[in-house]
Amino acid sequence: MAHPVLTLDNAVVRYDRLTAVDNISLELRRGETLGLIGESGCGKSSIARAIVGLQPLAEGTLAVEGETLKDASRQRRLILQRRIQLLFQDPVASLSPRLTVRALLSEPLKIRNAFTAENWGRIVALAESIGLGEQLLSRYPHQLSGGQARRVALIRVLAAEPSIIVADEPTAGLDISVQGDLLNLLRALKDHLGLSYLLISHNLNVIGRVADRVAVMYLGRIVESGPTAALFRGPAHPYTQALLSANLTLDPSRRHERIVLSGELPSPAHPPAGCRFHSRCPLVQPKCATEAPALRTDEDGRAVACHFPLAARPAVIPQAIAG
Amino acid sequence: MTQALLAIEDLHVSYRGHDSTAHILDGVDITIGRGQSVGLVGESGSGKSTVAFALLGLLGDNAEVSTRRAAFDGRETSLGMDEATALRGTDIAMIFQDPMTALNPMFTIGTQLVDIQRRRFPRQSRRSLWARAETMLADVGVPDVAARMHRYPHEFSGGMRQRVVIAMALLVEPKLLIADEPTTALDATIEAQVVEVLDRLRQRTSASMLVVSHSMGLIAELCDSVIVMYAGTVVEHGPVHVVFSRPRHPYTRALLACEIDPYAAFDLSQDLATIPGTVPDPAFRPQGCIFASRCPARHDRCSERPPRRQTGEGRTYSCWQEAA
Known part of the structure; x- marks a missing residue:
């Protein structure tokens, strides 16, 4: 049987003496959306931070496509870690107001020395496919509509060619008439690029509608999935x-x-x-x-x-x- | 027939810029009956908070406010600064969205709950005001009141803080209670507790309520009637169960279609509903129907201002389309 795309095994996340995530195991299967629900302080954002590498695991292991990060070489670990990307809560706020769309989209490629004609062509085609035409490339974020800005932020996340996207409250603060737009977009990209999502939200309607499986957290533990x-x-x-x-x-x-x-x-x-x-x-x-x-x-x-x-x-x- | 507590006709609020004027509210009518609970629902930019702030006299100095007629509690009012200030904290009280910023971190809860009552009951002693505060705090479900009165806001959890803010608003025995997104900052199980408190109060006090929220679920829970706003105008108004179960205005319909029901039968690969387009710039409002550019049922007449229609169930809506 194929490996789950992401496996978290007996993970513990600690901040000093506070144990935010207490012995949690999760599996994300290829092509699925796993929803994580729970209230403030239940540890769902700590899991996201641990998975994307912003917070080290105090105990337990994280494996990407069956390869345990801890056992991999430094170089391999970077490659594996790059397959997991974080979609910020307010993606639009993550766009620098001083950069054009062209600069914003090329930045993730340049950071990892991957700015080639081929990669750039891929990004432009991807942008085109979700309604960001070339005429938008010379604009600044303030000249974009909310929907366009969300698309730019998403493409930046996708530039690293991830297989897993961790989305922490992606619809928080969005009006209900545009919430559907983001969720539709996420689903289309998932199907198109073969992505898997870990979707964290306190919005039960959103999770109930788009997640294939759900895990419910309470005070650092999974109580039901x-x-x-x-x-x-x-x-x-x-x-x-x-x-x-x-x-x-x-x-x-x-x-x-x-x-x-x-x-x-x-x-x-x-x-x-x-x-x-x-x-x-x-x-x-x-x-x-x-x-x-x-x-x-x-x-x-x-x-x-x-x-x-x-x-x-x-x-x-x-x-x-x-x- | 008893007179409505609040009746405002044709409320306009605008801000003059150096080369254009932004019309934030354009002809809003609001009536709140005595003891009635009215919901004001709409998305960002709909002007729902501006309505609440206009009633409280909390708009900026550069706001230009006008009405054809406005009456509160049987008296005509111009909604001018002085009049609104006189009503605020006595006849009209507000429950703010973020309980942390609504409370002063430097004073104990007890002191703040006493001070809020000073204007309303200037002759009462601190001791009796303190006792009233204690009773009210227990009433909204704060445990261990005697000790909690001496605590500071940061020593309370989010849900408890929101209860303190609710108690604060009720202590002045207002005739109108305005709640602006009262549960938005709370977790789901705590929100359920606060909704229960508000619902109990609604049934027990004689105060009228205006609930301002983007959450139609909250409005459905707490209100008798609902006003649906879009881009500074009222598009539909009527009893909650009528408007939410059989919406007539295309915007109300579109908005309700965007609500997700995770228990309904659905296909995961099916797209979620959205409302394409954006809210018009308040400085450049279109001439005719304000929703026309995004409306699926748009036709030629929508370039003129739509008539207000009534249906038998106490509902009005503004649209060229006859009841479908």
Whole structure:
């Protein structure tokens, strides 16, 4: 079987004494979009930083196409690391106002001494294919529309010929009428260039619509993962259920089933003992306070870290979302 | 019939530049009934925040404001600076988007909650104002109130800070509560808590509410009626369930089509809905229908200003197209 394009194995990310990512394993398969959801402080951005190499892993390994970065030579590691590119939250803000589109697009090639006629031709063709004509090359960022600026930022990310793109909140702050434009563009590029995405967002609608699989994080751990539709329709972890039910909806029939969690997110510097969610879990049992549940995967590719997953007791717990 | 708390007709706000004038609001009508909760929804550049700021007298000095008629609580008002300032913090209170910047980091929560009440209740003692603040804080779901009153804003989490800001707005017993993106800065499960607090307050107090948000989900949750704005004009207005379930204006329709429902049946390879084009420059507003350049149903008459149409359900919309 082909290797996953990216494998994170028992990864730990620490900032001094704070463990932001605590023993997380993830697999990104070729051509798939993996969604990562969770609230502030759950460690989802720390995972992104570790994967793109901005933050070293304290423990665990990262492998690209089956090659573990730690074991590779320095040179090889650079090549592998370049296959992973980060799409910034506000891509337009990452464009220098003093450079023309031509300079902005050629910069990533020049940085790695790859500015050849062939590579430049490839970039121009790619730009053309997503609606950035040659007449735009001499413009400055302020002369572009929002949609054009987003395309320029995307092409810059693609100039390094990545196979994996990590997108951290790519639609945050976008109006809903243009959010679709970015997501459509990402999907078209994925199909065209054979990319795989790790898509991090707190926007459950976006993740639910574009991700093939989803992982849900809470306080540095993955509490549940699985195929998107199955996980959204039948969450197994009480946190996933509450998170999904908190999503504001236009559909009045779904509204009364909201589960409002009590309490605040505990500080990741002092996570609760046992199951980290037990302090806010509406279904907490004595066992949850002392014993941390392991993440167990079933044959359908669904994994849940809970002593009393919801599927096991459907009669007691009303499903938050009917299928 | 009881009189509406707030009735504004034909509100215009513009800023004069050195060679052009930017019309930010162009003929906005707003009516808020007593005890009613109205949502103001629109995207960036729609002017929804300008409406809220005009009501509060918080627009810049160079803003030119005019109305055909404006009345608040039975009294005519010009929305001039002095009048708005008199109403602000007494009859009209605001819940701001970012609770960190709405609170002063140098003073304890208790002091700030007492000071906010001074203009409204000038004769009451600090002790009684403190007690009122404590009660209100407990009411919006802040635990361990007695101790928390002596804490500073940075010692509160985001959700708790937003509750403090809500308590602050309610302490002056306003007739109108304006909430500008009250949950945008919050995480999903905390947002659900704050929505619950706001919803409970809405049902319990007699205050009217104006909720300004880009989130149609939030408006659907908290409001009786909704005003949909586009580029400084109201395109559609009516009861929330009517407008959201059967939108009539092409912009409202397009906007609702962009909402993602992750539970609906969809094909992953299918494109998501967008609204092509951009919002017109407020300094160069087109003559006719403001949405015409992006409208899928555009035709020749759209170069003239569209009529305002009414449907039987208490809804109005501005479009040349008859009810489809």
